[in-house]
Amino acid sequence: MITVAFHKQDGIALGVKTEKGILDVRAAAVQHPAEWSHVPMSVEALIAGGAEGKQLLARLTDAVYEQESLFYQEEGLTLAPTVPATSKIICVGLNYKKHADECNMAYPATPVLFSKFTNSLAGHQEDVPLPATSEKVDYEAELVIVIGKQASNVSKEEALSYVYGYCNANDVSARDLQFTTSQWLLGKSCDKFCPIGPYLVSADEVGDPDQLQIRTYVNGEMRQNSNTSDMIFSCPEIISYISHHMTLNPGDIILTGTPEGVITGYPVDQQVWLKDSDVVTVEIEKLGRLTNTFRNA
Template sequence: MITVAFYKQGEIALGVKTAKGILDVQAAAARHPEWSEVPASVAALIAQGDEGKQQLARLADAVYQEDDLFHAEADLTFAPSVPAPSKIICVGLNYKKHADECNMAYPTAPILFSKFANALAGHQEDVPLPAASAKVDYEAELAIVIGKLAKDVTEQDALSYVYGYSTANDVSARDLQFASSQWLLGKTCDKFCPLGPYLVSADEAGNPDQLQIRTWVNGEVRQNSNTSDMIFSCPEIISYISRHMTLQPGDVILTGTPEGVITGLPVEQQVWLKDGDVVTVEIENLGQLTNTFRKA
């Protein structure tokens, strides 16, 4: 199942992607009381898992002829595909060729850092360039969305704890990131974690360790790789994190970025993101995420 989160009358609503457009779940359930128990939010859908997906699929079939319940994507104001994760955990330096371009050794264990909720942004949302930074960079990343409580899970079982996946951009202010030994300051500025437009359930996403991943800046391809280049696979990452903290349904894990970021270029070739730049991140089967960067 492919879902979106979008703004409706000041609140975040759940939509289901269909061949006809995006089904407004809240509007459909309000019109048909017999469907009042369907999950009406991203959090409820993740919590209900397969049962929730089945209910929404049946609802979409039942109301398919009611055109006014479906929206064109171009008419929506997208929210982050997972609007309220309890944790946003990121993995640094997790692609071999990215480590190579940065002249850094491959880590022997996942390098973890975090972003906070203020960093979330939706598809087509403007991302402000912080006044305190002159070196803002893009990072295309596969986002794992946890589907059920995960603690001390094995690598063999790890993917069974995943609800689905989304496209993410781990926006980074490099001068702030490397101002100290802690990366946090440069990673969690406002709207520095665009996520979406879609949340794709695991059964439709394909093998997360075999997905094409690309980035364009103003139409120019900057990153073009595959998640198969990751140093630590999705099961390894989930298992490792779960041994150190409990993962909750809806938690988001960003799995690292491939080669092609600005910071990996020779200094004389580094042209950092500027006002008006349009960045599009695409992951195979998960869709394109586009944001415009604006001077704060």
């Protein structure tokens, strides 16, 4: 199942992507409240509802498919972050071999973890402000794992069974702020520095998350071109490792690291940092294209 979160006058709505367009789930369900009272009407409810919630939503979609008025053209919607109310944004640093190589850094022995906050979330096509306090803003294409059920002390073998799905992210990074101290937080959590989207794709539609093409384009020029198979720590390893240190809850998101091709990996005389009006697109196989324009704050 492929879903979106989009803005309406009364808040953020859940939509299902179909060949006809985006189904407005709540608008469809309220037509027959007795029959569809248990259908998930938000991203949070969909994730928490597990397989049963997803199946119910699929049945609703089939039942109303001929009602044209319930479907919107995607281009006319203002999309929200695909998981708009997550409780944790956990990021893995230095997790691609060739990215570590370009930065002349040793491969880490265990996953390098840091966090972002919810102020950093942004949606597809949303402008990202360039902070006045930074002159070195960089892009980072990343695969996002979206947790589907509570996970604590899970094994690598079981880890993927705790995943609801996946989406694209751009782990935007202000490098001068990031490396001001040994803690990366300041350069990672500026406003809207974590665009995610456009879609949330359920795990059954993605298959093996460690075999996905991942690319970044800046103003149409390809800058990153890799595969998640180059990750040092695989998706199951990351989930298992984190779950042995903290409980993961439905809707928590994990950014799994970025491949080579970021600006900070270029020779210093070739580093041209993101500037006003630059358009950055993150594209991951089966997950669509996430595009954001950068603007002076």
